[in-house]
Amino acid sequence: MFPTEFAYHRATSVQDAIAFLGANPDAKVLAGGHSLIPAMKLRLAAPGALVDIGRIESLHAIDVRPDGAKIGAMATYNDIRDNAGIARIYPILPEAIAEIGDAQVRERGTFGGSLAHADPAADLTAVFLALNGEIAVTGPNGDRTIKADDLFVDLWTTTLETDEIITSVILPAPPASNGMGYEKHAHPASGYAVVGIAAVLGFSADKTCESARIAVTGATSKATRLTGVEQALTGQKLTAELVSSAAGQASDGLDINGDLYASEEYRAHLVNVLTRRVLTSAAGL
């Protein structure tokens, strides 16, 4: 397949990339390229220029500390999966990454790229919400951070400005006693989430659920927290009955989409079932 003509710029630094974006309003940022390049090949996207941030060394670092982790925006899925510190503290990440696309996608695709693209059926968008992360962003006016809850707006739409670049994904330390997990029903063709549910639960010493962040992807126009379920669990000692009853309401109030593969009805049902399953597992029930 043959894209339309475009200019290519390999950025040497974040500042260089931002300057290029400023000078080329129809330019797009190229990270792993696993969403943008296919769209260009189909001529669904026709940016006049690409600025490749893949060779900016600082964007690849993964730094895991007691108070949290900082994952460079260009860290690939496999980089993250293979990081021992990540696997120990945030096991939901390797678990969810194993469900992304195929081996080639996991080798090239990046955490930052996935969040910036905001595909409504991506996997790590929901995980990012459940982990209560934020992104560090650099633009012509300097640096800022965007909290997970403030990032996703709609299909492929975020609060990121077109001349801003994600530099890293920042994850707070999870609660000392926690349970987390990701459950997904994959589309048989695309491999994207028909429904994916990410959950991170925090427990007190007496096993009371002190915090719950649960997010859905695939079912709605953007990754969305299931606040009703979170509230139903918080402050409770989790039992199978409680989890089941809370999860049974998971899809309530969501604006669920339907498509050729799965109806709204089926997706809503999956939201409830997968929520129950991921909570049952995360709570060790």
Place this chain on the structure above:
Amino acid sequence: MTTTSELPETAPETRYIGKPIKRREDPRLMTGQGSFLDDIRLPGMSYAEVVRSPYAHANIKMIDTGAAKSMPGVLGVFTGDDFMDINPLPCAWQAGKVTNNVNTPRVLAVDKVCQVGDPVAVVVAETPYQARDAAAAVDVDYEELPAVTDAKATTADGAPQLHENAPNNIVLTWECGTDADSVDAALKAADVHVTEEIRNQRLIPTAIETRGSIGRYDPGTDEYTLWETSQCPHVHRLLLAAFVMNIPEHKLRVIAPDIGGGFGQKIFLYWDMPLVLALAKKVGRPVKYVEDRSSNYLTATHGRDHVTDVEIGATNDGHITALKVKTWANLGAYLSTIAPGIPTTLYGRMVAGCYKIPNIHVDVVATYSNTAMVDAYRGAGRPEAAYLVERVCDLVAHATGVDPAEVRRRNFIQPEDFPYDTGVGMLPYDSGNYEQAFDRALEQVGYKELRAEQQRRRRNSDPKLLGIGLSSYVEVCGVAPSKWIGLPGEGWGAGLWESANVRVHLTGKIVATTGSLPHGQGHETSFSQLVAEELGVPIEDVEIQHGDTAGTPFGFGTYGSRSLAVGGIAMYKSLQKVKEKARRIAAHMLEASPEDIVWENGKAHVKGSPEQAKTLGEIALQASVAYDLPDGMEPYLDETTYYDPPNCTFPFGTHVCVVEIDRETGEIALRRYVAVDDVGNVVNPLIVDGQLHGGIAQGLSQALYEGAVYAENGELLTGTMNDYAMPRASMVPTYELDRTVTPSPTNPMGVKGAGEAGTIAATPAVANAVLDALRPFGIENLDMPLTPPKVWAAMHHAAGAAQAAD
């Protein structure tokens, strides 16, 4: 393995035949050393891109090519009016003895388009990028017309009409079997009467390599050369020269380079083939056209797409007494090269399957619709027939309460019945032992234990529903006998023999050509095994050539699992001729009588004197230097055979699939897959197993994943692999394969064919397993693909029945 015939088995004493030799072509093909169509770069190459209709049905009001012509790198922009001297493509296989309302594509659509993607203009440019940019600048004004896409709905009164000569969009109506009145009477007399609508959904073949062609014209010699992704280059040369372009056949050379899979889609003649030849002459440069995947999905042929109303009569103890079949076969916007032959000869005449059914009547209505053309796709008619009759067996089981295994057993054609005439106009089945393969499959899978487990789980309302699916199939392979397929009854109107030439060169090295055309089947290995075995030479001394009309005798190509059973036998016969001549030369060299010469360990010697042996190399040298040959003998060992078999071959077997369905989500896990196939004698078991693996993957993928879907306006909704689900390694189970061996009496090697068996058998095995799991819900039938959402919806909406069953 079990041998069920008195015919000699080619087992222990062979050097090559029957051995699992790794494919000789794989190192080349798997390390990027192959030469596929898009690898070919000719000096001065230019690139074509077509402008495609966005509408499924529209009149073309105006085409403005002005802007495109002035784009950078553009060598020419043309529309259909520029090619009115090229005939529409031929429909080479029309249904026999009935009227076929034929409409075939032109190189570019003129006045009207009938499917999304119909090419209406073409750009030739210096680069493929420039060609695409300029194609986007061609301005076409359409008047959109209403569209129709469904096989059955297209024949309704008031449906949009595609072609003036095809009222109600009917291509043809055709029938076979016992007369309809007798079948009606048998249905009426039956203890049990079942009706069902069975849909065999549309599939997109999806070979790893898409289609394409390169045209070159040499004004000095007035010769055309066409490189094409083809399963049958000789046939294409004939059709293009004689029927499409009106050029002398000897002024056209057609070359099929390495081909990355075809599954039938590359049998057919397509519009781009004459187009690139005509363009090459117009622009004075070689012209390449290669489809991208989206274009392949839009306008290369699709497969299947049948809607069938079936009425079944059976006795209370599960004997099937009558089958009345009416099938609407959607052939798409135009007729592809052999489209009408598929739902008639290759489907209608195979609906009896492995069973003795005394009364069968089949009506076929082939239809046009605003969709991609439908033609042969791996199995071609036989998968549709096998799916129908295997669903019928399970429907009979449900209606009578007889176990599905027992229904099959009670209806099987028995070994002593062969050759067996099913009464629907197929040639007699050559040989078989259906029950033996069936028993072996049931034993391997542990059928009784599985049924017990199923009962246990159902009683306990287990969260996983267990389903066991059976599929016994017979297929017709090695389709050839010219006196059958060529006579007016079947409508093909030409031969289907195959050629082979064997030359033993002066140094004893062997070049053999075949008219069949490998595109994944491994001919270069299995045909080499055959040559090396028969002539007693190392396999390294053998080269198999194919694919170039300039270098090989005419052949009909590869499809219908015919390469070995027809092309291989042609090779075998040429080898016998070589051996016979070599025997006479050896006798001359050894001063003996030819009758006293024996071949042993690849050498010829006088009976009883092995120490005085002559190798094939020594004999070839003698034949080539030629100064001391028997009187009157021509020099050289060079023999050609055109082989036309007396019958088709009929491989068979039983596949069993075991699934577990998640009650809550409808998700389906493939727990076991057991296949016992009988493809006759086997030349290379590794290749046969590989063919079965691939075939089963495709077959089960139809049951669970694949399905082309059109919107009402004719837009292809599954136009990319993001929406059309191809099976991945993680989506298929581990296959447990076994074989029985019932040699075909049709040919001297006893071979049958293995290319399509898996595809034919797997779809009903998997579908029956899913529906078997859903029995407690009272669900009789669901349309494929059986996706989790569909299975869940069926369970969910039948929940009341489920509770009753629990």
